[in-house]
Amino acid sequence: MGRWQPNARGRLETAALELYAERGFEQTTVVEIAERAGLTERTFFRHYADKREVLFGGSGTLQELFATTLADLPRSTTAMDAVGTTLETVAAEFRDRHAFARQRQAVITANAELRERELVKLASLAATMADALRQRGVKEPAASLAAETGIAVFKVAFERWTASTGRRDLSAFVREALTELKAVTAGS
Structure with a gap:
């Protein structure tokens, strides 16, 4: 070539x-x-x-997508509903990226330094979401709790998606994780 x-x-x-x-x-x-x-x-x-x-070059774009999606939602949307909508919007951006995401995840999982870097990236995404929630008027600690919870949901969904065959979109895994979170917090 x-x-x-x-x-x-x-x-x-x-x-x-x-x-x-x-x-x-x-x-x-x-x-x-x-x-x-x-x-x-x-x-x-x-x-x-x-x-x-x-492996991490798209982190800035992802961070911006989280922030702008949250900022563009109606102010009347509750913090967790805004986080959920944001997660599904971001997940849609991964359509047709399953093979890459799966390979990337395998490389990261096999290397301690890369796993640490991934955790730093996730922490940065949580901070971005918390800031966007605060700008929407969500007070602390609710903004940080919603953002950290959202990133935990995204992480679990992403790991399940990359371990799957890829027939289902990441968005489906995000919705399932959000449903599980609601069940856990409702005491079910």
């Missing part, structure tokens, strides 16, 4: 995930990723700061 062909970022992502699965994250180098993608190391660094960013 020529270096001039489009979608360098996607090619790097695919190459990295293949190599991480074959050799492990630690044993894979940026040079190997670039070579597998038919690109140069310099091109890799135009798209990613380091090889971890292949």
Whole structure:
């Protein structure tokens, strides 16, 4: 594949995930990723700061999606309903990404450093949601509790989805997790 062909970022992502699965994250180098993608190391660094960013590069976009979705909901929506709607909206963005998400999750699960980074990302998403809820007028500790609970629901749903065949959308797993949460909090 020529270096001039489009979608360098996607090619790097695919190459990295293949190599991480074959050799492990630690044993894979940026040079190997670039070579597998038919690109140069310099091109890799135009798209990613380091090889971890292949797995976490979309975090900023995800954070923004959480914040804007929450901000755009009617003010009359309760905190947990707003969180639930936001989770389902975000989940819809993962449509057609099951194979990538599944591979990514396997790489992260196999590496302690990456698991830690994933937890930091989730904490950042929770902070973003809590801030968006506070901006909607939700007081503390309700804003933080709703946001942290929402991220826990999303994490559980995401893990169940990536462990599945992918026939059902992430949104279905989010709805199931929210239903389970309601049952748990209602004392059922």
